[in-house]
Amino acid sequence: MTANIFLLTTPVSPERLSWIEECLKFFFVQLYPETMMHQQKGESPVFTFFLTGDALYSLDDPETQQVWGIILSLSxxxxxxxxxxxxxxxxxxxQLKMKFPDQVITTNSIGTDGQPSFWNDVVNAARLTKAPLPGTAGWLQCESPVMHRSALYGLRFLSSALFDRLGVELYAYLDGVHIGHTAQAPTDAENIGAGLEELHERAVRYNLPCHIIACNRNATARGYSTWDDGQGVVISTCAIKPVKxxxxSVMIDRFRQNHVILAPAAGSLRFRKGGSASFDRAEKSSTAPPVTILITRSPYSTETAFGAVSFAVACAHAGILTRVIFMEDGIYALTGIHHAPADHLPYNIQDxxxxxxxxxxxHFFAFTPSFQKRGIAKDKSLKAVLELGYPGLGKILFYPPGNVQADHQRVLVF
Structure with missing residues (x-):
């Protein structure tokens, strides 16, 4: 069977877990109805959720715990x-461990340092090639270090990947560009800058690639002094040497490759061979894994929604089939008619x-259950944004799209 993984490090609300539940039901009924029966002994799980950080609170919260119970009833x-x-x-x-002892794993495998390592488990599941064949692991970071623990998670994931002799790549976007700032010296948190320098040095010793790429537009907006050295290479006096x-477009070019890329909330979903085509397709034949971006935050309080759309446009421009789905609080980008002052930058998100x-x-989509939950509707002027429900979301997530030869797709939650 194909293996699908989803990493959850951020809070998992009842709303989010509910649409995950419905999508899994669609997946098993449509593609693997035989798994609705009891799992055969020794059979690998079709879906593995890796939980750390604030996502763990959903295991004890009564409301989300109940939904996890329904999900785990799928053996x-x-x-x-x-x-x-x-x-x-x-x-x-x-409670979940007692009810599903073979499916809720609360111990981790031993890492190379002899200690239990959750991130070693993630790497083992994410690896697309069998050791010792070469491979790569990537991490998209959109939050700053110190304030957000996700930067530490990214460092741990890539460090475990490097120990497993995988090349590593870190993509710093939005506030994520701060991970490479020079002279970081936190007194009560992990020094991410020093950790990245050590990661790069270790990669050199292992003779493995280590690429840390920061978006120049985001870096410039945040005051990083940059200039062009005449060869198209942007240099910053504010960034540690490993950060480029x-x-x-340089970052997005790495997304054209076939390795697994994770983020604080992200998935790698394998396409079933011989599966039915989805209702959408790439314009031209492509081997790049499709990117599905879930915009879950309202548009104006942070840069997240704007950044997600910009990221999606860049992916599509590079020939990657890109689906953007507005859901949860992200649907507020599509309600009412937004007006911004003439001198307002950026333009409103609807423009x-x-x-x-x-x-x-x-391709843009609006998730109708999110509108129904809030008692609001998509503005009729946004005709390019197609509405979809659980079946449509299930098809996007699990059916291989037309004209794409990739074996998996990436799901990124913004």
Whole structure:
């Protein structure tokens, strides 16, 4: 069977877990109805969720715990929890563990340092090639270090990948560009800058590639002094040496490759061979894994929604089939008619959507259950954004799209 993994480090609300539940039901009924029967002994799980950080609270919260119980009633689903983070937060996950002892894993395998390592488990699941064949692991970071623990998670993931003799790549986007700032010296948190320098040095010793790419537009907006050295290479006096500040297209070019790329909330979903085609397709034949971006935050309080749309446009421009789905609070980008002052920068998000709609390989969708939950509707003027429900979302996530020869797709939650 194909293996699908989803990493959850951010809070898992009842709403989010509910649409995950419905999509899994669609997946098993449509593609693997045989797994609705009891799992055969020794059979690998079709779906593995890796939980760390604030996502772990969903295991003890009564409302989300109930939904996890429904999900785990599908015998080919497994939860792997970060033991260290469970202990840090005082979370037991005892009720789910008692009810589903073989599916809720609260211990981790031993890493190269002889200690239990959750991230070693993630790497083992994410690896697309069998050791000792070469491979690559990537991480997309959109949040700053120190304030956000996700930067530490990314460093741990890449460090474990390097120990497993995988090349590593870190993509710094939005506030993620701060991970490479010079002279970081936190007194009560991990020094991410020093950790990245050590990661790069270790990669050199192992003779493995290590690429840390920061988006130049985001870096410039945040005050990083940059200039062009005449050869198209942007240099910054504010960044540690391993970090290369480049045009977003350079970062996106790495997304054209076939390796697994994770983020604080992300999935790698394998396409079933011989599966039915989805209802959408790439404009031209492509081997790049499709990118599905879930915009879950409202548009104006942070740069997240704008950044997600910009990222999607760049992916589509590079020939990557890109689907953008507005859901949860992200649907507020599509309600009402947005008006911004004439001198307002950037333009309102609806203007941006209308401007890029119709671009090759770029498809916009609105998740109707999110509107129904809030009692609101999509503005009728946004005709380029197609509405879809659970079946449509299931097809996007699990059916191989037309004209794409990749074996998996990437799901990124913004």
């Amino acid at each position: 080919t689903v497994r939860l792997v929890c970060d033991r260290q983070e469970l202990d840090l937060r005082g979370i037991s996950a005892g 500040i480049r045009d977003l 941006i959507i209308n401007a890029v709609a119709g671009s090759d390989n770029l």
